[in-house]
Amino acid sequence: MTTPARTFPPGFLWGAATAAYQIEGAAAEGGRTPSIWDTYSHTPGKVDRGETGDVAADHYHRWEEDVEHLAELGVGAYRLSISWSRVQPGGRGPLNPEGVAFYVRVLDALRERGIAPWVTLYHWDLPQELEDEGGWAVRSTAEAFGDYARLMAEQLGERVEVWTTLNEPWCSAYLGYASGVHAPGRTEPAAALAAVHHLCLAHGLGIQAIREVLPEAKTSITLNFHVLRAASDAPEDVEMVRRIDAVANRAFTGPLLDGAYPADLLEDTAHLTDWSFVHDGDLAITNQPLTALGVNYYATNTVRKPVSGEVPAQEGDGHRPSQFSAWVGSEDVQFVPPTPPLTAMGWNIEPAGLTELLVATAERYPTLPLVITENGAAFDDEVSVGDDGTARVHDPRRVQYLHDHTDAVLQALDAGIDVRGYFAWSLLDNFEWGWGYTKRFGIIRVDYDTLERVWKDSAHWFRRLATTGVLPSVEAVEPAAVGAV
Ligand code: IFM
Numbered sequence: 001m002t003t004p005a006r007t008f009p010p011g012f013l014w015g016a017a018t019a020a021y022q023i024e025g026a027a028a029e030g031g032r033t034p035s036i037w038d039t040y041s042h043t044p045g046k047v048d049r050g051e052t053g054d055v056a057a058d059h060y061h062r063w064e065e066d067v068e069h070l071a072e073l074g075v076g077a078y079r080l081s082i083s084w085s086r087v088q089p090g091g092r093g094p095l096n097p098e099g100v101a102f103y104v105r106v107l108d109a110l111r112e113r114g115i116a117p118w119v120t121l122y123h124w125d126l127p128q129e130l131e132d133e134g135g136w137a138v139r140s141t142a143e144a145f146g147d148y149a150r151l152m153a154e155q156l157g158e159r160v161e162v163w164t165t166l167n168e169p170w171c172s173a174y175l176g177y178a179s180g181v182h183a184p185g186r187t188e189p190a191a192a193l194a195a196v197h198h199l200c201l202a203h204g205l206g207i208q209a210i211r212e213v214l215p216e217a218k219t220s221i222t223l224n225f226h227v228l229r230a231a232s233d234a235p236e237d238v239e240m241v242r243r244i245d246a247v248a249n250r251a252f253t254g255p256l257l258d259g260a261y262p263a264d265l266l267e268d269t270a271h272l273t274d275w276s277f278v279h280d281g282d283l284a285i286t287n288q289p290l291t292a293l294g295v296n297y298y299a300t301n302t303v304r305k306p307v308s309g310e311v312p313a314q315e316g317d318g319h320r321p322s323q324f325s326a327w328v329g330s331e332d333v334q335f336v337p338p339t340p341p342l343t344a345m346g347w348n349i350e351p352a353g354l355t356e357l358l359v360a361t362a363e364r365y366p367t368l369p370l371v372i373t374e375n376g377a378a379f380d381d382e383v384s385v386g387d388d389g390t391a392r393v394h395d396p397r398r399v400q401y402l403h404d405h406t407d408a409v410l411q412a413l414d415a416g417i418d419v420r421g422y423f424a425w426s427l428l429d430n431f432e433w434g435w436g437y438t439k440r441f442g443i444i445r446v447d448y449d450t451l452e453r454v455w456k457d458s459a460h461w462f463r464r465l466a467t468t469g470v471l472p473s474v475e476a477v478e479p480a481a482v483g484a485v
Contacts, residue, residue, distance in 0.1 A: 005470045005471070006407065006410055006470065006471040007469055007470050007471070008409075008410065008413070008469045008470075008471075009413065009469075010469070012419075012420065012421060012422075012469060013076050013077050013116075013371070013420055013421030013422070014074075014075050014076055014077070014421065014422060014423075014462075014465065014466035014469075015075045015076060015077035015078055015079055015116075015118065015421060015422070015423040015424070016070060016073060016075055016078060016079070016423060016424045016425075016426065016427035016443065016462075017078075017079035017080075017118075017373060017374055017423040017424065017425050017426055017427065018059070018078075018079070018080055018081070018426055018427050018428060018430065019080070019081040019120070019123035019124070019167065019430075020080070020081045020082060020083035020086070020123060020125060021035065021037045021053045021056070021083065021123070021124065021125045021431065022053065022056060022057075022123075022426075022430035022431045022432070022433075023056050023057040023059040023066075023427075023428055023430045023431070024053070024056055024057075024058075024059045024060045024083060024086075025053065025054060025055040025056040025057065025058045025059065025060050025061070026058070026060035026061065027052070027053060027054045027055075028054075029060065030060070030086065030096070030098045030099055030102060031086070031089060031096040031098045031099055032083060032085055032086040032089065032096070032099060033085045033089040033090055033127065033128070033129075034085065034127075034128045035083065035084070035085045035125035035126055035127055035128060035183075036124075036125065036126045036127075036128055036131045036135070036176075036183035036184045037053060037124065037125050037183045037433075038052070038053070038054075038128065039128050039131075039183065039184070040182070040183030040184060040185050041053060041183075041431075041436075043185070046185060046434065047433075047434055047435075047436045048434065048435050048436040048438050049436050049437075049438065050436075051431065051436030051437050052431075052436075053431045055451075056430060056431045057428045057429065057430050057431075057446045057451065058451045059428070060102065062451065062453075063102075063105070063106050063109075064109065065453065066427070066428070066453075067106065067109045067110060067113065067115075069427070069444055069453060069455075070110070070113070070115055070427065071113040071114075071115065072463070073427075073459065073462060073463050073466060074463050074466045074467035075115060075466050076114070076115065076116060076421075076466070077115060077116040077117070077118050077161065077421065077423070078110055078115050078116075078117060078118065078427070079118040079119075079120065079164075079373060079423045080106070080117065080118070080119060080120070081119070081120040081121070081122070081123035081125075081167065082103055082119060082120070082121055082152060083099070083125055084121070084122065084125060084126065084127050084148055085125065085127040085128070086099035086102070087099040087100050087103065087148075087151075087152070087155075088127070088148055088151065089127070090127050090129040090130075091126070091127030091129055091130040091144050091148065092129070092130075092144055092147070095151055095155065100155050100156075103156060104155070104156065104159070107119075107156060107159040107160065108159065111159060116161035116162075117159060117160055117161055118160075118161055118162045118164060118220075118373075118423075119152075119156065119160045119161075119162070119163060119164065120164040120165075120166070120167050120222065121145075121148065121149055121152060121163065121164065121165055121166070121206060122145065122165065122166045122167065122172075122202070123167040124167065124168075124171065124172055124176075124182065124183070124433075126141070126172075126183075126184075130144055131183075131184045135176075135177075135184055135186075135195070136172060136173065136176070136177065136194070136195035136198050136199055136202075137177060137186075137188070137191035137194045137195050137198070138194075138198065139198055139201070139277065139279075141198055141202065142198040142199070142201040142202035142205055143205065145165075145202035145205060145206055146202065146205030146206055146208070146209050147209070148206075149163075149165065149205070149206035149207075149209045149210050150209035150210070150212065150213060152210075153209065153210040153212075153213035153214050153217065154213050157213075157214060158214070160217075161218065162218045162219070162220050162291065162292070163206075163207075163210050163217055163218065163219050163220065164219075164220040164221060164222055164294055164373070165202065165203040165206040165207060165219070165220075165221050166199055166202065166203055166221055166222065167222045167294075167296075167373075168222060168223065168224040168296060169196070169199040169200070169203070169221075169223070169252060170223070170224055170226075170248060170251075170252065171224065172195065172199055173192050173193075173195035173196045173199055174192050174196075174248075176192075176195065177189075177191045177192035177195045178191075178192035181434050182433060182434065189272050190272045190273045193269055193272060193273050193275070194273070194277045196251050196252070197255070197275070197277050197278055197282070198277070200252065200255040200256055200286040201282055201285060201286055203221050203256065203286060203288070204282075204285035204286040204287070204288050205285060207219050207288040207290075208285065208288065218291035218292070219288070219289075219290055219291050220290055220291055220292050220293065220294050220371070220373075221256060221290065221293065221294060222294030222295070222296055222373045222374070223249075223252055223253070223256075223293070223294065223295065223296065224296040224297075224298075224374075225248075225249050225295065225296075225297070225357055225361070226244060226245070226248040226249055226301055227297070227299075227300040227301070227350075227353040227354075227356060227357050228241045228244055228245055228300070228301055228302075228303060229241070229300055229301070229302040229303070230302070230303065230304065231302050231303065231304030231334075231336050232304065234305075236304075236305035237303070237304045237305055239305070240303040240304055240305050240333045240334075241303055242264065243264075243268055243333060244301070244303055244333060246262055246264050246265040246268055247265060247268065247269070250262045250265060251265055253364075253365075255282075255283055255286040255287065256286055256287065256288075257287065257293075257365055257368070258287070259283045259284065259286070259287035260283055261275065261278070261283075290368065291369070292368070292369040292370065292371045292420060293361070293365070293368050293369070293370055293371070294371055294372075294373035294374075295357065295358065295361065295370055295371065295372050295373065296372070296373055296374035296375070296425075297353065297354045297357055297372065297374070297375050297405075298343075298345075298347055298374075298375065298376075298377070299338065299343075299347035299348045299349070299350060299353070300348060300350045300353040301335060301338075302335070302336040302338070303333050303334065303335055303336065304333075304334050304336055305332065305333070305334065306332060306333075306334040341397075343377040343378050343379060343397075343401070344377075344378040344379050344380050344439055344440070345377075345378050345435075345439060347377075349377070349401060349404075351404040351405045351407065351408040352408060353408075354372070354375065354405055354408040354409065354412075355408045355409075355411045355412045355415075358370055358372075358409070358412035358417050358419055359412055359415055359417055362412075362417045362418060368418075369418045369419075369420045370417065370418060370419045370420065371419070371420050371421040371422070371423070372409060372419070372421065372422045372423060373423050374423060374425035374426075375402075375405050375422065375423075375424065375425060376398070376401070376402065376424050376425035376426060376441050376443070377397070377398050377401040377402075377441065378432065378439040378440055378441045379395060379397045379398055379440070380440070381393050381395050381398075381440050381445060381456060382394075383445070383447075383454065391454045392454075392457070393445050393454055393455075393456035393457065394456075394457050394477075395456045395457050395458050396457070396474065396477075398443070398456065398457075398458040399457055399458045399461045399474050399477060400474050402424065402443075402458055402461065402462060402465075403461070403471065403472075403473075403474050406422060406465060406471060407471060409422055410471065424443055424462055425441055426441045426442050426443070427442065427443065427444060428442040428444050428446050428453065429441065429442035429444070429445055429446040429448075430442065430446070442456070443455075443456055443458040443459040443462050444456065444459050455479070457477035458477075460476075460477050460478065460479050460480065461474070461476055461477045463480070464476050464480070
């Protein structure tokens with residue numbers, strides 16, 4: 001008996017995603033000035049092995065080859081981000097024509113190949129000058145972002161399919177300003193909460209500006225929701241879920257989608273701030289209609305109340321994000337170490353969490369289409385030589401991860417959820433922030449000595465999925481001739 005094919009609906013969008021600082025390199029070329037990630041990565045001790053994005057995957061010089069890889073993958077969309085300090089050095093004032101021309105070339109090349117550009121305006125690389133003026137802890141950064149968004153709408157216009165204002169503002173605010181494990185590396189919890197609001201305000205000002213220039217623009221924001229589990233049914237553990245949900249999830253969905261900060265968040269954080277940085281009228285700005293909501297999903301988190309006298313453990317590695325929402329206003333929450341199997345990031349693998357997230361988000365916001373803008377996994381890949389003498393990367397765990405998570409999307413679709421697309425993170429191995437190049441998320445391998453690209457088995461598998469819309473078996477990883485899948 002054969003199992004019936006699992007098929008995605010017609011028009012379901014397949015894509016691959018990257019971000020500027022993680023792949024471009026050319027950090028000091030073409031008029032680009034430093035962002036907070038240049039400063040941070042060049043600060044000794046901040047990034048593993050002292051690595052920086054100076055060269056990264058050298059996409060700035062190899063973008064034509066990378067666009068060919070996207071075309072070969074058969075994806076309908078590519079999610080990229082703009083380096084703010086490449087197009088507007090310093091984050092204010094005149095544009096840098098050379099920087100703008102780079103993105104125009106990339107977007108035009110994508111369009112020529114029938115690939116829709118999904119552009120994120122901010123994927124964590126704030127121009128350093130704006131950080132010097134206070135960064136996301138001050139309101140003027142949100143205003144500068146609104147101006148930048150307007151300029152981009154004017155310059156890039158109809159080339160852009162979907163405008164995403166921010167990627168994962170949770171990371172920008174809490175990892176950048178509370179835990180300090182991301183740029184700019186500040187450890188000021190009150191500033192992190194101000195950053196939450198100024199990022200939401202930036203989003204609203206950005207959407208308003210884009211719509212003034214391009215009234216029909218499709219707009220979005222990408223959030224990395226925390227899918228939370230209580231370690232037990234005990235009320236005190238369930239209460240921990242509420243606290244983390246407030247600071248990690250509803251701190252963003254509140255202002256962005258409901259037009260209000262949740263009352264429990266304000267109460268939980270009252271010892272840190274009075275939230276007076278929220279001005280009259282701000283919540284009408286932050287709460288903009290969106291074409292779709294971008295959902296990034298990797299893993300789940302289990303939390304519990306520490307037993308009396310227990311010091312809440314900060315799990316082993318300092319780059320793990322989960323612990324740091326506890327750090328702002330919820331110091332008494334314990335994140336339970338994840339249960340294997342784990343990815344190379346130490347994150348658990350729980351595809352059902354993705355279905356659950358999509359169903360819960362759609363229940364809360366029934367008219368908002370959802371798109372998975374990131375999902376994928378880092379594993380320690382090995383290169384081997386195939387029978388034909390070419391380099392191969394057999395990455396069965398990544399194939400399994402992608403298979404099980406796209407299957408989880410199908411289950412959400414089966415439940416009637418309006419999910420419109422899925423972007424694999426990531427097109428290429430790249431600079432994984434505090435981890436440098438030690439973690440490989442790409443479906444295409446980058447050899448950091450030669451900068452050569454090699455398709456992993458997961459890329460071959462993903463190509464089958466993207467070109468057929470039918471969920472392939474995990475064995476379907478052999479290279480296929482173009483048109484043969
Ligand atoms: O590499 C990051 C990306 O920049 C944002 N989302 C999570 C990915 C994996 O950590």
